[in-house]
Structures are given as structure tokens and as C-alpha cells.
Amino acid sequence: MKRFNKILYSTLASSIIFFCFGLILFLKPELTINSISYLLGSVLIIIGFINFIRYVLDNDKIVRKFDVDLIYGIIGMVAGVVLILNPTAIATVVPFILGMIIVISSAIKLQYSLVLKQYESSNWKPVFVISIISLIWGIILVFNPFKGAVVITKIIGVFVMVYAILEFSEVIFFQKNLKILKKSLEKK
Secondary structure (H helix, E strand, O other): OOOHHHHHHHHHHHHHHHHHHHHHHHHOOHHHHHHHHHHHHHHHHHHHHHHHHHHHOOOOOHHHHHOOHHHHHHHHHHHHHHHHHHOHHHHHHHHHHHHHHHHHHHHHHHHHHHHHHHOOOHHHHHHHHHHHHHHHHHHHHHHHHHHHHHHHHHHHHHHHHHHHHHHHHHHHHHHHHHHHHHHHHOOO
16 A cells, blocks of 8 residues: 555656646746757757767777768757757747648648539538638748747647646545555455
8 A cells, every 4th residue: 555655646746747847838938948949959069079079089090081970060069059049949940840731731621622612512611611720820830930839838838737637636536545445455
């Protein structure tokens, strides 16, 4: 039973941590995006620096001619510096690419809905409406990717908080039923 209690308490602690993390994502999405950019930029600089040093310290001249550590080192350090100096860079690239994918997919679905209309299918209207909404969302992401990243971060925050609440509810449920379980085990 003590082991079961430890599992319940660790689950309770993790649900509280997840809820706090989701709350930060929801309330401070810009801070979260910037922090991720700073962290990723720092990691890229460190990896780039390690590759650069490995290239410089390599004494085998034949291997050195074909080694790409210098290239990886320079690219890693430059990318890291760019992310640190411009933390919104990562927040604009990912939503832009996602927006382009959504625009293309929505355009295909829009065309599909018009084909359904041409063949007098009753299902063309919902497909048409959904494709228009998706198309608008994709265009917003393409033309304002940072704002899109903020919205996506907030949505992720809400999902994390809901997950934490569900996990917390499970702990309470199990805790209440622990007494019943304990009594049934004692009878055996």
C-alpha cells in the first residue's frame, strides 16, 4: 500500500507541475516561445562550438580534409546566435510552414467540395465551410506567423492544463477507492 501511495503522490505532484506549465504556456506564450528560442540557440552554439573544436584539434590531415565538423560547427554557432538575437525567428518559421501546408490542404478540400457540389452531393456544404475556415486559418499563419505561434502555444497550454486536471481527478478517484481496495485485500 505504501508503494501505491507513493505512486499516487508522485502522480499528484506531476499533475500540479503540468497544470502550472500549461498555465504558463497559456498566460505567457511569448515568454515561452522566447525561452525555447534562447534554450535552443544556446544548445546549437554549444554543439557548434564542440564541432569546431573537434575539427581544430583533429591531427589527422587526411580525415580533416573530408570532415564536416567545421561546417557543422559554423552553421550551429550562427544558427544559435540568430535564435538568441532574434528569438521570434523559430516562432515565425514553424507557423509559416504549417500555414503553407494548411493553405495547400484547404485548397484541395475546397476543390473537392466544388466537385461534390457539381455532382449534387448533399455533403458539399460542410466540406466547403470547413475548407474555407481552414484556408483562412492557414492564410493567417502565413501572413502573421508569430501571432499564430502565440495562439498555438495558448492552445497547447489549455490542453496541458486539461490533462493535468484529468490526471488530478484520477488521483482523487483512486485515493477515494483506495480504502475499498485496502479492505478487500485485508479480507483475503
